[in-house]
Amino acid sequence: SKNISEEKLERQNLHAGTTPEIRKSKLKRLINSKKIVRVLESHSPLSGLIIEKLNMPSNDEFIEFDCMWSSSLTDSTLRGKPDNQSVEYATRINWINEIFEVTTKPLIFDADNGGRTEHIKYIVSSLERIGASAIIMEDKIGLKKNSLFKNQKNAKQDSIKNFCKKLEVATKSRKSDDFLIIARIESFILGKGIDDALKRAKSYLKSGADALMIHSKLENPKEVFAFSKKIKKFNEKVILISVPSTYSSVSEKQLIKNGFSMVIYANHLLRASIPAMINSAKKILSHQKSSVIEKDILKISEILNLIQK
Ligand code: SPV
Ligand code: MG
DSSP states (O other), X not given: XXXXXXXXXXXXXXXXXXXXXXXXXXXXXXXHHOSSEXXXXXXXXXXXXXXXXXXXXXXXXXXXXXXXXXOHHHHHHHTTOOTTTOSOHHHHHHHHHHHHHTOOSOXXXXXXXXXXXXXXXXXXXXXXXXXXXXXXXXXXXXXXXXXXXXXXXXXXXXXXXXXXXXXXXXXXXXXXXXXXXXXXXXXXXXXXXXXXXXXXXXXXXXXXXXXXXXXXXXXXXXXXXXXXXXXXXXXXXOOEEEOOSSSTTOOHHHHHHTTOOEEEEOSHHHHHHHHXXXXXXXXXXXXXXXXXXXGGSOOHHHHHHHSOO
16 A cells, blocks of 8 residues: 555665664764764664754854764663663663664764673674674773762772783674774773873773773863873874763864864763753642643644654
8 A cells, every 4th residue: 555655665764774784884984084973872762863863054064963872871870770780781782773773873882891701792792783883891890880970989990901801802703893892991080190091092902992982080181181192192093082071161173183083972962851851840840730831842743743754
């Protein structure tokens, strides 16, 4: 019937260019072609769609987000759980499958510390199979605690030897070089200095890391810029990633100037939605009717048509 063939066309359109292989290879191509790859957190199919569709004029070009970040923090928060690996990989990967049903952009997976070395090959293979483009593993051990907590008292960093082994296992288990293995250095988070960060960076690159994410919870980019300057002297081509959650006044221009080729806005869509939900609930409760928030929220006619058939 007409309806069925129309639906087929819609589906073919949605999936045009979105085989797992094509999606997976996109990130590497973006890194090779753009000054900076712009990544935004996606915690749901709807937030993925927002990232997928948004583009805006800026000077003479159109700008957009290039890639999605699957954040352990926002995936956990969304489920009302702390960011301590209590949400299993399998749950998060199922959710990514749903995000992938309605998007075509690449995705980077935040795997915390990657779990046990013996299990890494399974998470790498699950991610590659669905078409994710990269895994980021951090060099911490023990019970996971989010890096942005001021108090990191019980957090411990892995030995260089052990973490290098994890990187080697990850690079050996991937089926294609398009899937990137990214090492995340937590030296600054744990109060260690730049020498520790640099020593780790060099070892992780030797063990096959395709890129380095250097994390910091300072309110300015001083320590990450000191790091980028030194590591670029060691290896000009190294791909550096910044996650400016606490030093959020840094601009993409400054990041490029300081040698970064990727920026991850790691939690912003979920953080934006929480005050909006709380304020709406508060107003309905205090006025005991909902007309008071009509002007702040999406119109019924708009939500009905938000998702095209
Ligand atoms: C996340 O988004 O889960 C991250 C980045 O790992 S951070 O919250 O800064 O640790
Ligand atoms: Mg995380």
